[in-house]
Amino acid sequence: MRQAFIQTGKYIPQNNGVSGIKVYKGDVYATMPRYFDGVPASLNKIVTKDGEAVMQPFPDWDNYTIEDCNGLQFMQSMEIDPNTGLMWAIDGGRTALFEPNATRNSCPAKVVGYNLETKKEIINPAIVVVDVKGKRSYRLEDPESMAPRESLPVDIDGTPFDPKLGINGIAMSSDFRYVYFSSINVLKLHQVPTGVLRNQASNDQKIARPDTMAIDQDGYLWVTASNAGRIFLGQPRFFKDHSHLHRGKALPCKEGGRKCS
Incomplete structure (x- = not known):
């Protein structure tokens, strides 16, 4: 694979440089920002293969297709919570920043999270309630309505797109009694009383x-x-x-x- 990537230009050794590095339970994770072309994976786990330390794309190869906004594009730094095993990383969304006249601004920046124990991405949408007078905020979570398992791709001008946005649309009734919210991925509209949202104890309850x-x-x-x-x-x-x-x-x-x- 290495030689094939070199021949096709997917891997240019001199363009790959380590920027961020973190350790969790003996495993080493490193970022390689895509400042130039030829960086196949921007977040890696260092593993041993045939007696040599090599970079293994994290979480997998499928996440590193150029200009695929559902994947990862430009990982420069990350942080790992040693108590929970949760990794939080910033994806700048841009690639080939230092290539002359070739910078790609294809994807928006985002923060992604991974549970290093389960090797799964953290998808945890919620309604965030901000109490302006009390100067506090809290989350109301419900996986069934805010992060539905059934996800429908969205067709935009003939191109299928799976944004996985969780909650996308939100509005309040004119009498301020209800909040309505929906996800772009499903054909459902949900309603919750504002009285429930104003009660911080609801943060520990499920719909x-x-x-x-x-x-x-x-x-x-x-x-x-x-x-x-x-x-x-x-x-x-x-x-x-x-x-x-x-x-x-x-x-x-x-x-x-x-x-x-």
């Missing part, structure tokens, strides 16, 4: 997963959420009451009323 449900004679919908240990009461489509009623999967309701015992 409920419905399990069993029933509608009473007054048209109210009762939904059990086993993952949250709660029952929610509301009208179809838009929940009104997020109070904690009872820890249980099903409750008998009195006929003609909305009280459970």
